Amino acid sequence: MKLKINFFSTLVYTATFCSGLSFAHAQTLPDVYSVVERKLENALPLAEHPNYDAQAPYFELHREILMFSSPERANTLLKKLDFSSKEAMLSLNLSADWIAGTGNPDKAMVFLSQIGLEKPSSFSAYKSYVDAWIEKKQPEYALKLLMLDKNARNYYLPSVLEAYRDTPDQAVTIYKDIYGDNIVEPTNQLKMLLAIAENYRVNGDPKNTLIYTDKAQAMFIDVLKKKKNNEIHFYQDYLNLIKLYSFAGNKQQALILLEQLLRATGNKGTYYELALSGIMAFYHANGFTEEYNALIATSIASTDKSFSFAPKPIEEIKLIRLLNATNETGLIKERIDKLMTSPEYACYDDKYCYEYKIDSLNFLYLSKSDALADKYLNIIIEESQNQTFNPWETVTKSIVKKLVDIGRIAEAKKLAADAEVIYLSQLKDYPPKEVERNYRDLAEMYGFAGDVVSAERILNKHVTTAQNYFITDLFIKNKQWDEARARVVKDTGLSGQNLTLLQNICATNTPECMQHITFTLKSMLTRESITAEDASGNQQLYQLGIIYHSLGIKPTEEQQLLIQKLYDNAA
Structure with missing residues (x-):
């Protein structure tokens, strides 16, 4: 596969430039951009403002014309402006990145060519272009851009290869043409080989999945030799290799990697917790019932130990999420009951605690256990009402919003309506001006729940501005x-x-x-x-x-x- 480098000045620019010519020739009447340009000519005459730092509105106009009118017209305007300074070039490069990030990488490249550049000027800027072309399902253009800068290519190529999900052989050809059997950037090449293996897995090809998983494993060994002290940081690569070997039929190698991962984490700490759901999924999917049950028991025991020492609702939520990864519905219900009914898990005025509890209800709603979820929701609301008015108001607003976030609109509307009764009772003796902010919050609760009619009623009655x-x-x-x-x-x-x-x-x-x-x-x-x-x-x-x-x-x-x-x- 031969990779062509200098293509933007022909393919992309020619296509957009020619379309711009036809537009410009057809244009005989002023358009919205003509209005803006004339306004600027009067407000900021270029003769009086010759330097870049005074021409920002013109550059904004240039960007809009380039994106939504014609490159020829944009170029005509650009030639009138000052972009000779380093400050100007930096800003214009950021503008090009922004254009690419809005899904217009072709036009961003046209813009760069207009200011005398053939590629983005910073390493990080490539991401906008690559992501945009991948989103447009045109990874070939992202690849051609990356071939202009080897450092950017080595870093961003994994994303491009992943984009060839439906044609894994093509991803292989690209990789071989660039690297052959050479190891240039082992960490990034590991990501590339994993992407290729995953492409084959998704396409149901265990033979090629195994071939490229073996290659990725060899690269992984090379990476770990160089970064032995940071082995745990590669927990996700461990999990990816385990999943791929499992699919390809080499469960023995998957188990070896799993043992290495557990040894690296020490069965504790943040990285162990991050890897836990993947480990459980492997055990569950591959019939390792004893190991799976032992891991669940250990996780429950750890949470219960924390509960005895320093109860934190977030720890219970973590366990519930872990159990949900393998659909342990019975255990999930047990843990939610403990979260909702244990006095040690009382939230008091901590709005985030209430949000954690609402999050847990979503597991019940998703499993069609609405009656049970509603029961616990009432417990949460009753708990919140034990607070004084100001913290209750903050918490209730948070609960309403969280209910909307998990799609429980009817429950959110009901809570807002119930809250109105408390507002009227608690605020009746205050001067109207002093409580406008409170009623605005109540209106916002109704608004969150989609009941704008009730929100308007509250505002009309209680708010004057x-x-x-x-x-x-x-x-x-x-x-x-x-x-x-x-x-x-x-x-x-x-x-x-x-x-x-x-x-x-x-x-x-x-x-x-x-x-x-x-x-x-x-x-x-x-x-x-x-x-x-x-x-x-x-x-x-x-x-x-x-x-x-x-x-x-x-x-x-x-x-x-x-x-x-x-x-x-x-x-």
Whole structure:
């Protein structure tokens, strides 16, 4: 397999540059980027601001044009700007990384070529490009970029080889072409060989899995010779090799590695705990019943010993998670009962303790033991109500949010409604102004649970300031776009909320999307003064540019007239 190096200046750049030419030639009317550029020309004339440090808004405009308009147009603007200093080049490289990180590595490479570079300038920057191409299922482009820098290649190549999951032979060819039988970077080459072996395992090929697991094992021995004092840090590599050998039919070698791993951890400490679920899974999957049961018994005994000495709910949660890895439902229920009913595990005013307990309930809900989970939830709520009002409020808000996180919306709504009764009882004798913050928290609880109607009722009755923005934010968080839009169009200005609405309402080309684009443009003309230096107004325009680009549409006739007015006003 012959790897070609200099390809970005031809394939990627040519494709995007030509598309930009056709766009530029077709463009005869001002667009949203024209408006921003004219505003900047008046606010920050380049003749008066010739240095990079005063041109940041222009570079932001350049980036938006490059990503969502045309490379030719972006290059024309870039030629007017100062990017000669080291500071400028550093910042522009970060800009290119950001572009790559948004899923546009091709355009990031175009950007680099425009500032005279053929590759990212820092080792860490390669990650954005590699990850983006892998996400786009184009690992071949990531590979070609990595061939420009051997240090970056050695470090990031494991991710690229892993991306050839469906074609493991291709990953092998790449590895052999680069390394052959040479050991250059043993730690990273170990990751590569493990990735290849895993590719074969996923494809149900035990023969080739064994071949490359043996190669990985040989590399692992070489790594451990050089880093013997850090052997335990490679616990995950041990587990990967054990899993691969088990699949390939060499359980004896898997057991040898397992003994080495246990010896390295000393059967205790953080790394032992991290490896424990993998060890249990191996025993469980391969019929080592005696060893499996002994390991469970040891884990339970260790947790019980901690309980006797210094009870900590988090230790019980760790055990429950471990038991869940092999679906030990009966034992899980026993441990959850102990967590919920033991006085030693009382949470008092520790909100994180309550969150641990709610986490444990999720195991019951997932196993369809709803009645039991509800019983324990009531115990948790009763426990929280033993606190004074302020810590109770903090804890209850945390519980509501955690219930939503695990998908128990109905329970969260009920808890918010029950909490309202306590709020009304506890706060009735205080002056209204003093308790607005508390009622805002109650409204937020309702909002977490998706009950924005109740949140609005609380705010209207008990809070006098900033209601509309707060309620709109709750609608947005709950993805109730129609309700949020109804409020935004009544507002007196354009905020970040409008950007969020545009992003979501205009995910597809709908009449509502077109209406909201028109509303946004009108608002920029009539609702607030969009000055020459107005950064927030520019963000609204940039978002419109993204929408036109991503949906492949042009402004309607009415929208084009509004853009023309904004362009004229900018002069």
